[in-house]
Amino acid sequence: MIIKNNQDEIQNYLSDASNYTGNCEAVYIPSDENEIINIIKECNKTGKRVTISGNGTGLTGGRVPEGGIVLSLEGMNKILEVNKEKKYVTIQPGVILKDLQDYLEEQKLFYPPDPTERNCHVGANVATNSSGARTFKYGPTRDYVLGLKIVLPDGEKLTLQRGEYLADGYNANLKTESGKIISFQLPQIFMPETKNAAGYYCKKDMDLIDLFIGSEGTLGIFSEIKLKIIELPEKILSCVIFFDEEINALNFIEEARDLSKKKITNDLSLISARGLEFFDYYTLQFLLDDYSNIPAEAKAAVWFEQELDDNEDEIISQWMDLISKHSGLEENSWIAADKKEQEQFKDFRHAIAWKVNEYVTRRKLKKVGTDVAVPDNVFKDFYYEAKKIVEDRGLEYVVYGHFGNSHMHLNMLPENEEEYNISKNIYMKICERAVELKGTISAEHGIGKLKRDYFLKMYSEDVIKQMAKLKLIFDPNKILNVGNIFYENYFD
CATH class of the missing domain: 3.40.462.40 (FAD-linked oxidase, cap domain/gating helix)
Structure with missing residues (x-):
């Protein structure tokens, strides 16, 4: 674990590519899942806010802290497994997209999602459901996420495999590794048919892994990601x-x-x-x-x-x-x-x-x-x-x-x-x-902190309050990436 609390050392964590700036007390850089759990448990107990940081390439202020501490996942940057036969790769969230794509291409394999900025963390791509030029044919990041290991704000661990947990209509249940059952109701909202990365993904009978993809770090922290890959086009x-x-x-x-x-x-x-x-x-x-x-x-x-x-x-x-x-x-x-x-x-x-x-x-x-x-x-x-x-x-x-x-x-x-x-x-x-015109205000970058006012033009205050209520199911002490997607007053 690396801890930086000298203000001169942490300036690089206080902004992103949009030029949005913030402040924090310290930056924690864990090297494994256990260190994430220890940090988040302590913060949950004391009520200290935690902002998850990617590589600073975002355009919405999502990784920019407004007080509390920053949890940077840059130290968790290992490619853990490549399965050529079953066509998947398992990685830690701090892997750089370019490094992943180059590594796979050397083995004649291909990870199609191609956000414009390739120096981003893949974990941040999943957190915002990133997309890019190749999305026209292949779709966004969501379509390639097969599995997630997630540390919840109370330190509980959640392991999701695509197809394992499905909503029953709008009723949902998840089970943590300790056996804790999390039951909740999904908001019934209109989601545009266009490419979209605005707010929580909520649909009738949905695969519940999709709730966390694009949730901008507000529901949990990714510690491991399993992605679908294909043969490299020649x-x-x-x-x-x-x-x-x-x-x-x-x-x-x-x-x-x-x-x-x-x-x-x-x-x-x-x-x-x-x-x-x-x-x-x-x-x-x-x-x-x-x-x-x-x-x-x-x-x-x-x-x-x-x-x-x-x-x-x-x-x-x-x-x-x-x-x-x-x-x-x-x-x-x-x-x-x-x-x-x-x-x-x-x-x-x-x-x-x-x-x-x-x-x-x-x-x-x-x-x-x-x-x-x-x-x-x-x-x-x-x-x-x-x-x-x-x-x-x-x-x-x-x-x-x-x-x-x-x-x-x-x-x-x-x-x-x-x-x-x-x-x-x-x-x-x-x-x-x-x-x-039945479109979206954010097709690929998410809402973060910069687009919260625009988000109000897409959904009513009642719908946003439903999303905020859903966050509180996972984060009742309001510590994790607070300020992303919606303002704090929607928790009231």
Whole structure:
């Protein structure tokens, strides 16, 4: 166990990538489950608050403490088992995503969830149900969690295997390792059909392991995680296609999405994207200093990937036909020739996120970037509507994101505190509109502390109180990640 209580040593634990900051008394870094249990039991007895810390890559303030202590899981970073035959890997929560993916790929295995930031802890990915570019084909983190070992706020241990504990309607029962029975009622809430990471996952007859996935560390602490893996795809088609008209890029994504999901009746289509990512004109301009080979006439770009099989030539031909149909700048676009170039395209996609973070940090502001998703059939109109709201206020912005999932990151770029406050009001309007369209305010980043006000636009106070009541079933002394998802007054 490492304990840091010198304020100079713990500054790195008091913020995240959103530039949200907090404070704490000390940072505890356990090396195993028993040390977690000892810490949490003592804190539960004394009422001292505990904030679980990932690697600081989050964008919602979820790992940022507001008093009490920080429990950092960075010391629990071992890959415990890889089972090639049964296709699973068992890890500790502090394993870095990139390390896990690289380790598996060396063995020709593949962990599909691909959040934009690969230096995150996998335990934090599970805590927020993270997703990314490959979610278009493979789904979010939730779809790959087979088992969890969890330390509850009272120090009890809970072991969950997918399929073991199912709700009976909305009635639920769990049994800890000591034999303690935990009985509770799941809230009956509307959950959007879109990609979603806002609040607790609650559905009739659900697998109860899903309650903890995406719960943002408010119900328990992961000490061990079992994940589904698959065979590593051998060949990938990876392209960044530029367009001289934005509408052509949007139409290209729409048709590629529908072909991939077989919404267009075309039995001969071999197009099956695993990711469809969009970059608007301002994003390309924002990246121009680092990527001078972006074509001068480009008004938008799309990065797509598809896994190739024996029909490689025909698949590539169909993509080229689709690019031509939507007037893509074929001569000036980028097509990866090898693994190295594929990684460079990923870096291109990831560059905009860290450059925006750098921009707001330099101005000592917090990030104001949407994480909204809406149903496919209303997305294009919603995109234009959201942009107009920002442009009408004269703010600079960039738009990029997972447009294959109708999931948009519109990042406003305020120059000062006044523009920052205007940006927050615009963010609220965009969230309200997304909810009106039966979408979500948070498709992949969670709520944390920064999005609690926006969460109120998605669910009524009564629903949020039901979620808070559910937390109290597991954490009656209110010590664990208090402040994430909902404000403390909802416990009253």
